Amino acid sequence: MDPELATLASTASATIIQLAVTDSWKSAKSAMVRLWSRSESSRGDIIEADLEETRGEILAAPIASREAVLEDARIEWQSRLRRLLVSSPEAVAELREILEEFTDFRDSTSSDSIKMNARSSGRSRIYQLGKGVQRNG
Numbered sequence: 001m002d003p004e005l006a007t008l009a010s011t012a013s014a015t016i017i018q019l020a021v022t023d024s025w026k027s028a029k030s031a032m033v034r035l036w037s038r039s040e041s042s043r044g045d046i047i048e049a050d051l052e053e054t055r056g057e058i059l060a061a062p063i064a065s066r067e068a069v070l071e072d073a074r075i076e077w078q079s080r081l082r083r084l085l086v087s088s089p090e091a092v093a094e095l096r097e098i099l100e101e102f103t104d105f106r107d108s109t110s111s112d113s114i115k116m117n118a119r120s121s122g123r124s125r126i127y128q129l130g131k132g133v134q135r136n137g
Contacts, residue, residue: 005085005092012095013078015102017070020055024102029055031098039088 019028029051037044054073061069084091118126 006082008092008095008099009078009081009085012081012099013074013076015099016051016077017054017058017074019102020051020058020073025055028098028102031101035091035094035098036084038094039084039091 016028016032019025029048032051033044033048036047054077058066058069058073081095085095120126
């Protein structure tokens with residue numbers, strides 16, 4: 001398989017799994033269903049049900065095992081997306097567009113800057129921690 005397609009499938013699966021636990025889920029799910037429906041018209045309903053099942057498994061997982069469930073789901077959807085991209089090359093451009101649509105989500109969850117405000121008076125102290133850098137004031 002073309003390494004570029006493998007990377008695209010990997011990125012897309014990670015993104016869709018991240019979106020499964022956000023307010024953007026409905027939009028992301030709809031975009032993925034449209035992608036599959038255009039390539040394999042009979043699979044739209046199946047993909048929608050499978051995406052909802054995946055989301056349900058993630059949400060139902062105990063916190064202690066949630067990372068493992070997320071990774072399993074990511075691997076499953078990466079495999080499905082890879083097969084779709086190989087069988088339907090026209091889906092590549094659409095999947096890239098879907099990823100661009102949700103780039104704002106990914107950027108907002110991995111931002112390099114954090115803005116924090118605090119006020120103190122008298123002899124009080126403020127301790128703030130953001131991304132591992134401690135500021136005392």
